[in-house]
Amino acid sequence: MRAEIHRLSMAHPGDVSALASLLQSRAVHARSICAIIGKTEGNGGVNDFTRGYFTDRLMTLLERYLNEPATMLAKRIPCVLSGGTEGVLSPHYTVLCRVDADGPGSIPALAIGTAFSEPTEHALIGTKAHAQSIAAAVRAAVADAGIEAMDDVHFVQVKTPCLTSARLAALQATGVPLKASSAGQSMARARAAGAMGVAVGLGEMNLDAINDDMMLGDFAAYCSRASISSGVEVDCNEVVVLGNSRRWTGPLTVAHRPMQDAIDLDAIHDVLGDLGLPPSRQVGALHRDRIRCVLVKAEPDRRGAIRGQRHTMLNDIDIDPQRHIRGAVGGLVAGVIGDTRIFVSGGAEHQGPDGGGLIAVIAERAAQQELTGE
Amino acid sequence: MRAEIHRLSMAHPGDVSALASLLQSRAVHARSICAIIGKTEGNGGVNDFTRGYFTDRLMTLLERYLNEPATMLAKRIPCVLSGGTEGVLSPHYTVLCRVDADGPGSIPALAIGTAFSEPTEHALIGTKAHAQSIAAAVRAAVADAGIEAMDDVHFVQVKTPCLTSARLAALQATGVPLKASSAGQSMARARAAGAMGVAVGLGEMNLDAINDDMMLGDFAAYCSRASISSGVEVDCNEVVVLGNSRRWTGPLTVAHRPMQDAIDLDAIHDVLGDLGLPPSRQVGALHRDRIRCVLVKAEPDRRGAIRGQRHTMLNDIDIDPQRHIRGAVGGLVAGVIGDTRIFVSGGAEHQGPDGGGLIAVIAERAAQQELTGE
Amino acid sequence: MRAEIHRLSMAHPGDVSALASLLQSRAVHARSICAIIGKTEGNGGVNDFTRGYFTDRLMTLLERYLNEPATMLAKRIPCVLSGGTEGVLSPHYTVLCRVDADGPGSIPALAIGTAFSEPTEHALIGTKAHAQSIAAAVRAAVADAGIEAMDDVHFVQVKTPCLTSARLAALQATGVPLKASSAGQSMARARAAGAMGVAVGLGEMNLDAINDDMMLGDFAAYCSRASISSGVEVDCNEVVVLGNSRRWTGPLTVAHRPMQDAIDLDAIHDVLGDLGLPPSRQVGALHRDRIRCVLVKAEPDRRGAIRGQRHTMLNDIDIDPQRHIRGAVGGLVAGVIGDTRIFVSGGAEHQGPDGGGLIAVIAERAAQQELTGE
Amino acid sequence: MRAEIHRLSMAHPGDVSALASLLQSRAVHARSICAIIGKTEGNGGVNDFTRGYFTDRLMTLLERYLNEPATMLAKRIPCVLSGGTEGVLSPHYTVLCRVDADGPGSIPALAIGTAFSEPTEHALIGTKAHAQSIAAAVRAAVADAGIEAMDDVHFVQVKTPCLTSARLAALQATGVPLKASSAGQSMARARAAGAMGVAVGLGEMNLDAINDDMMLGDFAAYCSRASISSGVEVDCNEVVVLGNSRRWTGPLTVAHRPMQDAIDLDAIHDVLGDLGLPPSRQVGALHRDRIRCVLVKAEPDRRGAIRGQRHTMLNDIDIDPQRHIRGAVGGLVAGVIGDTRIFVSGGAEHQGPDGGGLIAVIAERAAQQELTGE
Incomplete structure (x- = not known):
């Protein structure tokens, strides 16, 4: 296998023309695309709809090439977007592809793996159980990437669900004690659980050593390979792992x-x-x-x-x-x-x-x- | 003469306590202060009042030591503030002092000079005549600094007036053809004239070579030693020149x-x-x-x-x-x-x-x- | 004919589910839809992409019912969106339909008409010629609505193109004298021309009485039935006319x-x-x-x-x-x-x-x- | 006594010239001023310094007439400013004065009272104890106003302290369990305690009936005569009471x-x-x-x-x-x-x-x- 990377520009958040051209010219085969990571020019907040707009256009484009509904594609191809191109930052997206290649290389090369967990129960968001679920997904993505040693993992991107005001209210009604008092706090707690989950998944931390109070409590506990985003638009944990592996070439x-x-x-x-x-x-x-x-x-x-x-x-x-x-x-x-x-x-x-x-x-x-x- | 520099922090835009301490302990003598340059935490726009607030507090502080009304002090000690401490920037102000020192040094040292021009006629703001007036003030500030060669000047800060909506309307009523259609455009044109004025004052450009249409028109014409701010709070051009001179020591x-x-x-x-x-x-x-x-x-x-x-x-x-x-x-x-x-x-x-x-x-x-x- | 109005809510700018339900239950027939007017929750500025996102989703939805590409639909069904639901305002969209009905009513009823002009030449945007072109489209929309007297028109919505920075630069390169110096100014001039155009189209003003200098110059000249939006996303003038007519019932x-x-x-x-x-x-x-x-x-x-x-x-x-x-x-x-x-x-x-x-x-x-x- | 009200405009947050004119012309006597309530054009948030700027200028102005240091005046004359003149709102301030007048009127007239409590302990901010302290200050202000029946009180403005990040950290270090996790939350809790305090002070609620969990918990409990602002700039509770009383005339x-x-x-x-x-x-x-x-x-x-x-x-x-x-x-x-x-x-x-x-x-x-x- 060989990883290919296409860093593409967009003229606005609805513009996927650069990828459309690559697909049309067969420079990129839709089937090789395993993940997209990008920056759109929204404000990066709850009311940033540039992420949804771009994802919508992207999945609609891929639908044409993959004969699979856009809504299904969105559930198996991670599309991680961060809103906000403040200052000099330029809106762009990176298409990560996995293409067939002759035999493994002699030296480790970029390896890409992805995984999706089961949906996360709302009551567990931002807890140790949430972290545990993410840890399992991380290990699955590492295996998917064919990376043998956890030290060879260099970046783990996780998209994970959070609570909305409505979900918080529903939970409160059932008597579940809440750790977060707002959607924003829930997002922060979910990111905290995500970081702990990556740490556990990569073997940096022991599951037994973490607990709910560490989330947003003990900032000495961290993982330098975890990049977590949390949003209402996902129900399960989506994981993209980047590392180096001798099973890959290029x-x-x-x-x-x-x-x-x-x-x-x-x-x-x-x-x-x-x-x-x-x-x-x-x-x-x-x-x-x-x-x-x-x-x-x-x-x-x-x-x-x-x-x-x-x-x-x-x-x-x-x-x-x-x-x-x-x-x-x-x-x-x-x-x-x-x-x-x-x-x-x-x-x-x-x-x-x-x-x-x-x-x-x-x-x-x-x-x-x-x-x-x- | 010797230049002294005090870079001081502020807890908020009304906080001049750091300078107050230096004045009280006589580490700084009020009479030595020749200019202040700083960053306050407003938005940096027309509706940024942190600059006025800080200036007000600063001049009120100096009034106590100099027995001169704050309003008069503001007309002879340039206080140049830029609003906006976006990102990592920290609110602070630099107090530039000129103190007596034995004989000139053997190598050039930091030299500071200031000058104030006559008030600028509103109809002339953003024109060649405006640039000419600034050029004269720059030369006066260079002379005040005791800098002999223009090449030894490294930074010229100018504060210069602009037109407000009210002033624009008044001018239009008198039949003067307007270059700017809004206060914001007038500020930009005033900064352009300021940059040209510094260029002429420092001998980088010839007065004959500049004209009104170059302002915001020909961006190939620039001065890398000019820093211009424009605002409604000043009536005349205030100039601070920084350079190196053998007449100064330290x-x-x-x-x-x-x-x-x-x-x-x-x-x-x-x-x-x-x-x-x-x-x-x-x-x-x-x-x-x-x-x-x-x-x-x-x-x-x-x-x-x-x-x-x-x-x-x-x-x-x-x-x-x-x-x-x-x-x-x-x-x-x-x-x-x-x-x-x-x-x-x-x-x-x-x-x-x-x-x-x-x-x-x-x-x-x-x-x-x-x-x-x- | 009878006008039907459906005022629908959206959960976010990509949400057209309310209309989808009406289409699916046949409460609304896609073919009857003649225009959409709505508010989305963006910032309302150049960088508000909620308008494009909603339009995209809406046209994709209609495509399924009308067997006509979304891009073509966008060129014949006006979708007028205003970004910005500040304060108490609620994101919503109004679907304007024209349905067959028995005979004309005895009293005037709501009448809806639409028209699209030819693309506007860039050099003409914001000029009398622009207004003239809009006036013609307004008259076509009034005719389409079957409104007999101009006094019976009560609201004319126009979407009209403007210049971008790139278009301004291209024009300047050809030596065309520019009225606007920025995209924002061009939008304002285009809206001004649109208002004059509606006034002329409705017979409130005489074409001979208007000129380029009135645009953003003479604010005593106005039209109380004109609502103009200007944007880079349209090439021609789109017009929706609302009035009362005895030819309509309901x-x-x-x-x-x-x-x-x-x-x-x-x-x-x-x-x-x-x-x-x-x-x-x-x-x-x-x-x-x-x-x-x-x-x-x-x-x-x-x-x-x-x-x-x-x-x-x-x-x-x-x-x-x-x-x-x-x-x-x-x-x-x-x-x-x-x-x-x-x-x-x-x-x-x-x-x-x-x-x-x-x-x-x-x-x-x-x-x-x-x-x-x- | 007779209440006098002067509603004055400001050109910017440092402009107290309208009051200065009234003082100079003796239309207002500085000694009669018992409170100021106004709107300044900042953003109304933690980083709104227009409130401090205006207060500073106002107290400096009064200092000249009252021969009392501005810092002392700020501790006995409530100056309640709300930042943010969004939309059509106009920056202005209302000066509330108490002047001598012949005998009580035959019908109730506007009565003004003020009170300052002791400084509030940081650990108590946003608790029942905080509310209790405010209730006492409210009763003192009602007495100061000479209002006999609590039903005659129509508006109680309270300025009350809140916790900053630094104060929260200091409290946490001492082991005090915290109700608020941020300065913003502390402000909200302080306002909640303030509203409860006014309700108790006016006899709408019984002290025994309130508890800490009601603050931001039970929104069915409210007081329609309480207007609370919370800020880091005050240490104690400042209260202004407005009502009607037969002891006042006018x-x-x-x-x-x-x-x-x-x-x-x-x-x-x-x-x-x-x-x-x-x-x-x-x-x-x-x-x-x-x-x-x-x-x-x-x-x-x-x-x-x-x-x-x-x-x-x-x-x-x-x-x-x-x-x-x-x-x-x-x-x-x-x-x-x-x-x-x-x-x-x-x-x-x-x-x-x-x-x-x-x-x-x-x-x-x-x-x-x-x-x-x-």
């Missing part, structure tokens, strides 16, 4: 690093170094095309300061804190890469160090590396 | 670079190199304290793309384009410096390359440099 | 009134009186169901004050002025009607008195009126 | 009504009727000047719908829910009064019916009433 590889805070420039340079890119201030034109996908999670520091200096993200009622942080971290990462097609997602609770987050990058190996590897 | 020095676009990371590293800071990904802890003030102008690219990739800043009616760009460029610069106390101001028409802007930094020379200089 | 009727300013409560009561509703503070429960569609245009007063008191809508860079005014006028109209499903649209240049706008209401006649009519 | 009187929901038009008309204004759609020009102050509390319905129709205020991350509701209810009330100088404040938990709020109006009695009274 020039692509993936690496990741935790970010200690929102201005952790070293983490960005370090992950590029991990991928064999030569040291530079900004990635040079020669090497820039080797970088095929950049995935970042970030969070406004909940203590209200970065390296001792007060920030104002958490108290601004005009701009949502997540919009603030995506713009700032997006500017930093885009500056180092020299490209504004960066996936930056907020809501990074337990996903990397508190107040920081993580960065994962997919890149082509240099020709030389390939040779050295052989 | 460890501080200033440098600047144009930024080609919003992710021009090289420009940031280059200006640090100009100041003698050793190459590094992020300025290290050892050298970070040497950096005393970072001043940036930036602008969302009016062509709608950065390095060929579409951005969405200009079409977002929820977040003002200037808020977008400050957050992104602020994140990038703070990442390189390792400090979030960065002055980033939007509205950079003709102030640096189109779609980019400029960066100026004040830093202490390294001990070694001082020796080498001798 | 219990519905329409009336309209200009609003003198944003708090013109009398206008709202007057239009209800025109429709035969009994005087009341708020429409009572008994009569409320008779009101089937409420259409409002409004505008923040450009002079910055309402009845002598300053307002802050035009200077707020956090909330778009049109979002402000929709919320305020929507609150007032919803309060009188006792129902929050109100179509309130901003951008009311020349559509009603300056600083005000207009209100049109479709209602069922009272049983008594019906009798009196006979 | 033409002014006050009335109030609960609002059942955000479009409760009847409540507005009813309160005008209570004040003797003749029935009308909009208050006519003849009677409009009799209305001297309009005070409204409102709240987006937490159940997500108004009279069965979905609203979108609670899910919009671009516009704060409180900004939405102020704009809508402000538009409605301004429409009935025919004047946009309306005090509309959000955060109406337990202050009037759930999803609604309250309205109180101060007006001059008609000449005829005066006669009838005698």
